[in-house]
Amino acid sequence: MATETVATFESSLDELGVGLTRTDPEGFDDALAAILDEPAVGVPLRIDGVSLDDVPVTVDPTLAELRAARTGVTPVGTAVATYGTLAIESSPAGDEPVSLFPERHVAVVREEDIVWGLDEAFARLDEAFDAGRDSVVFATGVSATADMGSMVEGVHGPTAVHVVVVES
């Protein structure tokens, strides 16, 4: 993984007002706990070496828990460095609602899944479509609207997004 890619990703996120935390599998639990607003809900991370087993995150929440949650934690299949975009795949575990309903979204991405630009992201998307994983959201920054007279962040989607990069 080119350092330049991660650095670009970090500065893209910075421009979007999105924070980034780097960690490795050993430090993951502590790093995540430090940025959670509780109560938190999540979906299985599908990333080797890290899980939500030992952090205060309710996996497979009920709707009541989803509604009450202040933070939602999901994995990110691909991240795009130049745009600061996070590709969130739709899954039966509920990645979509968990990333969308709580006011804070914590996105966990493996360092090696950060790609440079949309070209690489679309190449991966194409492969994913072939494999039947054909529902995905490219999320960039927080939800926003200008419909009420000036730019306001946090509308139907999250007001805050934080990315955790897991180095291998």
Add this chain to the structure above:
Amino acid sequence: MSAETRRERAAHIRQLLDTEGENVHADATHINEARYDAAAEFEAYEELRTEAREIKADAIERLPELIDQVTDAVESNGGQVYLADDAADANRYIEEVAGDADSLVKSKSMTTEEIEVNDSLEAAGVDVHETDLGEWVLQVADESPSHIVGPAMHKSREGIAELFNERFDPDDPLETAEELTAFARDWLGERIRDADVGMTGANFVLAESGSIVLVTNEGNARKCAVAPDTHVAVAGVEKLVPSIRELQPFVELIARAATGQSIAQYVTTLSPPVETPALDFDDPDTPLSEAGIGGGGDGGGSDGNDDREFHLVLLDNGRSAMREDDQLRETLYCIRCGACANSCANFQHVGGHAFGGETYTGGIATGWEAGVHGQDSAAEFNDLCTGCSRCVNACPVKIDIPWINTVVRDRINRGVGDASDASDAPEFDFLVEGLTPDEEPGGLTPRKRFFGNFPTFAKLGSATAPVSNWLAGTGPSRALLERFLGIDRRRDLPQFERETLVEWFESRGGSRVAAADADREAVLYPDVYTNHVHTERGKAAVRVLEALGVAVRVPDVASSGRAPLSQGMFATAERHAHDADADLAEHIDAGRDVVVIEPSDLAMFAGEYEKFLPEKSAERLAESSYEAIEYVYGLLENGAERAALRRGDGERVAYHSHCQQRTLGLEAHTVAVLEGCDYDVLTSETECCGMAGSFGYKQEYYELSMDVGSDLEAQFTTDDARDRTVVASGTSCCEQLDALLERTSRHPVQLLDPARER
């Protein structure tokens, strides 16, 4: 249009200027500038525009095949596809799907506006809630969108606060944008949780995988699509693209073109029915994994969720006919970004409700309305396109929007027209009849005939000057012109010169530089205005070219056809094009360059002529034609003596380029030449003067024209600009500037004229 209709329209425009103009102006100009920045800092922009256009052209070409393909794909995913012939058909189907649903939440979609699905569902007893904040404001206010992307762009924060406070009576009155947004989020969040059905549009539909693509910033489309267990997506058939492999250019273009963002907050590609658990908010204690049967806790794999229902309604509603129509087909390439509206000076000042057909607004709306609602709907606002062509470069799929507007104008002329048109046409045709050697049908209004045949009137005007000028300027004449031709009496009429430029050139004995002594020989194209009205700029151009060693000719050449084209008089324009081409061909054969003073005529040669002339003729003329100062620039670059031109000695100049000249990328040449000759140039940031040929003469548009011009006036009356010499490239720009400012404006070539007095 009768005098009374004109007065009503003028009153309507005045009212919109007063009530909505200010809000629209702030937003549309802001977004337009953001679009410029976004395009400038994105290297691949032009390349992607070309690619996007090719993808759309191919998809529309293969549309029947893609419809079959998407039907198979969606059905094999477990969803349904319904191909609806028209609005009624679509609504019938949607109503069936809604069945006994109590409530439905919607994400903003112009296609559902087009079929008026809300009214149909409400009548069937379904509560419909728009969840896009702007669209919801309009639903509460019971208004229609004024913009494709920002539907409530015409409303101010104060206006929305007043509306909400009155309608919802909150404990603490709402005031700030944050408070209004939070209130809307909570109120609509509850409606989303309660909804039985979610409805979205689709920005794109991928045929191969049966995916719909939703581009939003708020996140409401995602919620509408996944929160309820039933999802209905309504999309025009033109939204189909082959597969995920063709999506990328659009993802990179759409937000840049729409709002100047590099990418929208959410670009969602869903292949429904999705695996995401359906959220049953009446059953809050079931874990998500048990809400519907998915594939388990991890891994991907779109097996679909058995509890979910998905319907894709593909709407035809005239689109197949548009596909068959060589002139309207390009409309189907439109990705609904609204850039044409944002780039349009008239739109910026008066907003979408003036452009309103039944559904669509802004530049491309003419194509949409003519295609889906018919010519009458398009006719309501077709006049507002002045053909300035600023939207051409704005469009991410390179649709020639002014051309579509002109085509529709021609069809309106040839159609029955609306009742008000027919009422005054035959009776007062005497005013222009007999003087109008055009090929147009009898129902054409006298005013269109007048403006479309302006070259003929100009000839007459010069031949009878100064009597014609005196006569046209008298009170009774102005009243007559206003009453029967709708020419506003507040606008000064052009003053014809008794001696035309061609006559002057002949009487001085032709070129002062002999062809034998010159490296280059040029034909100065005597456009109607230069030949009959602004002969001074023609004379200056001759002297400037000669000073730079060019042998000049000013032959009597047919007019370009711009005047009839602007009126949608195609047959007449085409005849002019053939005549002008024939007149110029011998000169091009002889190796002469064609130098054009009027940018709108050059734009004809460079653009529209390809529609009228054989390809080779059009190409040859386009390649041999130059804008006057562009030509001077080329001569200087190739070693001509700058010293032969009148130097500026630091003279302070305020320069306004012409809209079509900018579209052709020729503004910079004038600035470079003037600066090179030691003029201190302040360039107008305002792109439009608001005049655009005959637009400002028209009674119902006079005030709008002046309002658009007020931006230019403001820039040219600042402390830094107020004492500068005013220079503009186009005839109508000069006329407008003369109306706006106390100083007289002139063409840049007049500054460089060696004979100019110091």
